[in-house]
Amino acid sequence: MIRVVDLHKKFGRQEVLKGVHLELATGKVTTIVGTSGCGKTVLLKHLNALLRPDRGSVLIDGTDITKLAKEELYEMRGRFGVLFQGAALLDSMTVLDNVAFPLREKTEMSESEIRKKVEERLEQVGLEGMGYKYPAELSGGMRKRAGLARALIMDPEIVLFDEPTNGLDPVLATGIHQLITRTQKTFGFTAVVVSHSIPQVFEISDYVAILANGIIEEFKSTKEFQVSQNPVVQQFIRGETEGPIQAL
Amino acid sequence: MLSLLVQTGRFSLRVVHGMGGMFLFLLSALFLAFRRPAKIGLILYHIKTIGVDSLSVVFLSGFFTGMVMRFQGYYSLRQFNAESWLGSATALGLLRELGPVLAAFMVTGRTGSAMAAELGTMRATEQIDALDSMAIDPIKYLVSPRIMASLIAMPLLTAIFDVVGIYGAYLVGVGLLGVSSGSYFSGMESSVVFRDVYSGFIKSVSFGLIITWVCCYKGFHAPPMATGVSRATTESVVLSFILILVWDYFLTSVML
Ligand SMILES: Nc1ncnc2c1ncn2[C@@H]1O[C@H](COP(=O)(O)OP(=O)(O)OP(=O)(O)O)[C@@H](O)[C@H]1O
Numbered sequence: 080m081i082r083v084v085d086l087h088k089k090f091g092r093q094e095v096l097k098g099v100h101l102e103l104a105t106g107k108v109t110t111i112v113g114t115s116g117c118g119k120t121v122l123l124k125h126l127n128a129l130l131r132p133d134r135g136s137v138l139i140d141g142t143d144i145t146k147l148a149k150e151e152l153y154e155m156r157g158r159f160g161v162l163f164q165g166a167a168l169l170d171s172m173t174v175l176d177n178v179a180f181p182l183r184e185k186t187e188m189s190e191s192e193i194r195k196k197v198e199e200r201l202e203q204v205g206l207e208g209m210g211y212k213y214p215a216e217l218s219g220g221m222r223k224r225a226g227l228a229r230a231l232i233m234d235p236e237i238v239l240f241d242e243p244t245n246g247l248d249p250v251l252a253t254g255i256h257q258l259i260t261r262t263q264k265t266f267g268f269t270a271v272v273v274s275h276s277i278p279q280v281f282e283i284s285d286y287v288a289i290l291a292n293g294i295i296e297e298f299k300s301t302k303e304f305q306v307s308q309n310p311v312v313q314q315f316i317r318g319e320t321e322g323p324i325q326a327l
Numbered sequence: 328m329l330s331l332l333v334q335t336g337r338f339s340l341r342v343v344h345g346m347g348g349m350f351l352f353l354l355s356a357l358f359l360a361f362r363r364p365a366k367i368g369l370i371l372y373h374i375k376t377i378g379v380d381s382l383s384v385v386f387l388s389g390f391f392t393g394m395v396m397r398f399q400g401y402y403s404l405r406q407f408n409a410e411s412w413l414g415s416a417t418a419l420g421l422l423r424e425l426g427p428v429l430a431a432f433m434v435t436g437r438t439g440s441a442m443a444a445e446l447g448t449m450r451a452t453e454q455i456d457a458l459d460s461m462a463i464d465p466i467k468y469l470v471s472p473r474i475m476a477s478l479i480a481m482p483l484l485t486a487i488f489d490v491v492g493i494y495g496a497y498l499v500g501v502g503l504l505g506v507s508s509g510s511y512f513s514g515m516e517s518s519v520v521f522r523d524v525y526s527g528f529i530k531s532v533s534f535g536l537i538i539t540w541v542c543c544y545k546g547f548h549a550p551p552m553a554t555g556v557s558r559a560t561t562e563s564v565v566l567s568f569i570l571i572l573v574w575d576y577f578l579t580s581v582m583l
């Protein structure tokens with residue numbers, strides 16, 4: 080269980096998070112939606128303490144990770160897999176080495192086992208035979224998928240996906256959604272997905288939260304969310320410029 | 328009046344804060360370098376990028392520095408009828424001062440700036456965050472091996488600079504100015520002592536540390552945008568040059 084309690088974050092004078100409360104159920108998929116620039120990535124980065132809040136806490140099974148010292152934090156991070164919005168592959172290495180990187184650094188697996196596992200995962204994300212390429216030689220969507228393979232390679236307990244299907248064609252997007260569902264069912268990890276792919280992302284989510292104006296305006300099970308009468312949700316789903324969400 | 332005071336105060340605070348940050352950065356990089364697992368492969372790789380890639384510029388600059396020193400030395404020493412000191416003057420100048428300093432300048436320009444740019448780009452594209460999120464300490468992975476490599480590569484490059492410079496000077500002195508080859512080397516042998524070599528060694532090691540420290544720090548903390556990276560690169564080169572000269576003055580005055 081991940082609990083976000085009264086999270087505040089400012090960048091200079093800009094208040095991005097103004098008291099976010101959120102409870103992410105273990106073994107479930109929670110999707111966070113919201114307008115571009117509303118702070119979804121910032122919120123996600125607080126969940127594994129890549130950013131430290133000005134105020135508030137993030138509790139993972141009761142441990143406040145905003146207060147952990149480095150050693151303990153790194154132990155905690157070992158339970159996470161992260162897909163960054165820009166994939167964040169190490170560009171000095173090939174795709175194969177990128178995906179193999181956590182295994183090489185953090186496990187005692189033999190090189191042949193690592194290769195086997197990595198190639199299997201690359202195949203799952205539709206990158207078979209691309210392992211020898213460098214990130215700069217891939218398209219944006221291919222990079223994203225390589226990042227996805229890296230995020231899942233350690234069989235993490237909690238996975239943070241920052242826009243997993245952004246920049247993918249509809250066919251591939253569905254494929255990635257299915258992959259997330261399938262791996263999630265197999266390994267039972269807790270998933271937090273930030274996504275703009277509405278309504279497709281609802282199919283893989285158990286819960287949906289909407290971040291707007293620095294707080295979570297609505298947090299419901301997917302079914303309830305879709306029929307929510309909350310004006311923020313209504314405006315967002317219909318994509319209207321007039322309403323409680325300040326657009327532009 | 329008050330606002331001037333406030334401004335000065337703010338500025339000093341920022342400077343002190345920045346310096347403190349730089350020292351902590353260096354300390355943790357050195358500390359992490361000795362923590363397991365040792366990154367031997369990475370250190371070797373960076374010895375290659377620092378050492379081998381700077382070899383050609385160090386070679387060329389050493390050669391021409393030696394030749395210039397010889398010409399200059401010849402014309403100034405001749406006025407005192409002291410041409411016989413040429414060999415020792417060249418060798419001492421190269422070993423104690425010019426070798427370490429100029430080799431360090433070359434490495435700053437060739438490798439240090441590239442380090443700042445590379446780490447700055449990694450910061451901007453979230454690669455440093457990615458390492459951190461995989462529970463891999465980015466300082467241990469990116470900075471410590473570079474610092475260790477520079478401690479090894481820098482004295483070697485300086486030695487090459489010295490030797491090439493001495494032969495460059497030999498070429499000019501013996502080949503063009505007609506000094507006897509025997510007096511060149513015997514003058515050198517009689518005046519250069521181990522202390523001179525040693526002080527050059529100490530300098531080169533500390534310059535190596537300064538270069539990687541400054542350049543990695545600047546790159547590591549570059550604002551995540553193209554102008555941020557370019558500014559970090561420029562600043563890292565300028566600051567390295569200044570620190571090298573200041574530290575050189577300090578060491579020379581202590582070790583003379
Ligand atoms: N490191 C930072 N320094 C300063 N401001 C930042 C920083 N990171 C984010 N911000 C600001 O915080 C706000 C939220 O950014 P964030 O990246 O979380 O948006 P987002 O919801 O993920 O948007 P998108 O859907 O476009 O990815 C933005 O206005 C951005 O300018």
Ligand SMILES: [Mg+2]
Nearest residue numbers: 119120164241
């Ligand atoms: Mg984002």
